[in-house]
Amino acid sequence: MNKTPVVLTIAGSDSGGGAGVEADIKTFAALGVHGTCAITSVTSQNTTGVISSYDLPPDVIADQIDAVCIDMDIEYVKTGMLASPDIVLAVAERMKKHALSPVVDPVMAAEAGGELLTKDALSVIADELLPLSKVVTPNIYEASALSGISIKNHKDVRNAATIIGEMGVHSVIITGGHFDASDLVYETANETFTLIPGEFIKGGTHGSGCTYSAAVAAYLAQGFTLVDAASQAKRFVEHAIGGSVPVGRGVPPVNQLSHIRRNAACYHVLQDMEMAVEMIKNCTSFSYLIPEVGCNIAMAIPQAGNVADVAAVAGRIVKLKHKPAIVGCVEFGASSHVARIVLATMQSDGGVRAAVNVRYSKKVLRIIDEMDLSISSFDRAEEPAKTSTMDWGVTHAIKIYGSVPDVIYDEGGVGKEPMVRILGKSATDVAGIAVDIADRFTSG
């Protein structure tokens, strides 16, 4: 079995849980390395800014580093908030003692607002820590402060990287987010520059710098080259920013687990959809419920925002030789029609994430009534211009009912087949109801 790498963060604590040690440990966990920590300062902060900051005595910081390094096999370390020259000196001394390879994040200020380090601490970082370091990851402002260059364009970024490289560090990554979101990696040994392209992502950035440098350390510990680690870490932070959630009144913290949670949710949805499709396929009487335009079943992940977050059958469910036939695989983004029904429903109740459409008939409505299912409807003739029928119809039917019913139907319109839509928490839920209706349809 491969050994799980152990990495260490030497950084400040953010009581708001967005940046600092808290962000680093979440990043390590998300990337599959074991995270340890030496806390340098305790900041009392939230998403709106830093209220106060208490620096731990340098010998307590050194003890924490010793404690983990004498027990665990650690090579890569990430440093964050090192508030004073004394703290930087103590940390640099322990780097030498334990032959550690630091990824230095020369943190100067909190994303939410507030200084985190004194000016003289930055010069001690440059003089004492950078010569021992594997890589330093300043943003544009930190790179300006370290190099003394006022950075206004890409040429300035390269010049700043070269100047910082001359401080004795192996490599420099100047992170973007300013001109075109790209990062510049400068490796001093062979004087090579590598541009890592990126895109501006909508979302909160509190903790993005900490998360980035922690991710670089985690990828290096897993054996990636510096450029690969830099590029993977950038993708990781982009996902974390995209998945940020507003948890307070200020800058939303990045979410290191959003990608993992999304993948897990997709897996559960696919599993449920596969079972639902089997239930429908094995129900011969379901063929009586298949509309002229075909049938589809869909289920969304929690917090779905668009059609790509909703799984459905790629080519619909049709009637073939008096039996239901599933045409195509279950895929995300496969149906825009039933997906829109689900997305519209979720606007009112996030827990109702699945739908299946079946053939309308008076008999089907009677069975639904017998089954005590709640029901609402809309009339296409009342649809305002320039709306999407599914968005408007479903929202309207929910509004007049007062909450999300089990069934929404409409009686069609010019060139539009009437339709019944069964709504529920999961694909197997709605398939179960549809199969029940189908069995009653043929036996009654």
Ligand code: PXL
């Ligand atoms: O992202 C920089 C940073 C580092 N360390 C601590 C922080 C912050 C930003 O808020 O709070 C403790």
